[in-house]
Amino acid sequence: MFDFSGLSNAVIEGDSDQVQAKVNAAINAKVDPLAIINQGLIGGMNVVGQRFKVNDMFVPEVLMSARAMNDGIELVKPLLAGGEMTNRGTVIIGTVKGDLHDIGKSLVGMMLECSGFKVVDLGVDISPEEFIKAIKENDGKVLALSALLTTTMLSMKSTIDECVAQGMRNDVKVIIGGAPISQEFSDQIGADGYAGDAAAAVELVAKLLAS
Numbered sequence: 001m002f003d004f005s006g007l008s009n010a011v012i013e014g015d016s017d018q019v020q021a022k023v024n025a026a027i028n029a030k031v032d033p034l035a036i037i038n039q040g041l042i043g044g045m046n047v048v049g050q051r052f053k054v055n056d057m058f059v060p061e062v063l064m065s066a067r068a069m070n071d072g073i074e075l076v077k078p079l080l081a082g083g084e085m086t087n088r089g090t091v092i093i094g095t096v097k098g099d100l101h102d103i104g105k106s107l108v109g110m111m112l113e114c115s116g117f118k119v120v121d122l123g124v125d126i127s128p129e130e131f132i133k134a135i136k137e138n139d140g141k142v143l144a145l146s147a148l149l150t151t152t153m154l155s156m157k158s159t160i161d162e163c164v165a166q167g168m169r170n171d172v173k174v175i176i177g178g179a180p181i182s183q184e185f186s187d188q189i190g191a192d193g194y195a196g197d198a199a200a201a202v203e204l205v206a207k208l209l210a211s
């Protein structure tokens, strides 16, 4: 059983060199790549979140932790790749208007890509109009919206409303996720589904495209 606490602590300390060393050790020990991400890297980031909340950590430290986590993810990424070479469908993903959080969204995008979907990642602070434009330009079959702030959750509804207004709602499945999001909220705003983490998002997209 691999001890993930050292890896999590390196993320909390924002020590990229240590994160990379410990991720490499885990890879060499043949630890499941998803466990490295979920238990080691995200496990550390969750502690960062709790400390940020009680002002025990501040923005520069949080950003260093985020960067260290991303450096670790980059090492694990090639192990997750190798899904089907065919495109199982194009997913347009982005963080909604007013929201700059991109770590979870990027993780979801990466996992989808590794599972054989084509992913168009628009980045952060994306308006409903920009999402619509990307769906049209890329023949998007799934729209994946991320929000981390309670104040930006409503932008998910505006984006879905814009799909309806453009007459595209029946042509695109909409999934939503992010720390403040729930299935109840998904039902309220008329999304096709909610996923709590990246693995669940992959399952949900596959299910929606099969139906």
Ligand code: B1M
Pocket (backbone or CB within 6 Å): 042, 045, 046, 048, 049, 050, 052, 053, 059, 062, 063, 066, 098, 099, 100, 101, 102, 103, 104, 105, 107, 108, 143, 144, 145, 146, 147, 148, 149, 150, 151, 175, 176, 177, 178, 179, 180, 195, 196, 197, 198, 201
């Ligand atoms: Co922000 N922040 N932040 N922040 N930040 C939170 C979200 C917060 C909960 C912290 C807290 O107070 N405890 C809080 C929100 C409170 C609320 O609204 N309820 C908060 C706040 C208040 C703010 C600011 C307003 C702070 C300020 O300036 N006063 C500000 C807002 C800026 C803005 O967006 N306009 C802000 C800024 C920042 C930083 C820039 C410093 C940095 C972001 C860096 C970046 O993303 N490049 C940051 C960070 C890092 C966090 C915390 C600490 C960590 C978020 C994270 O990356 N987690 C966060 C606290 C927390 O969540 N514990 C916090 C790791 C990531 C892997 O998890 O994003 O949840 P997560 O993604 C998960 C799932 O949610 C899910 O899968 C992922 C993998 O499991 N998921 C999806 C995500 N998107 C999905 C989409 C899907 C499906 C699943 O389908 C489409």
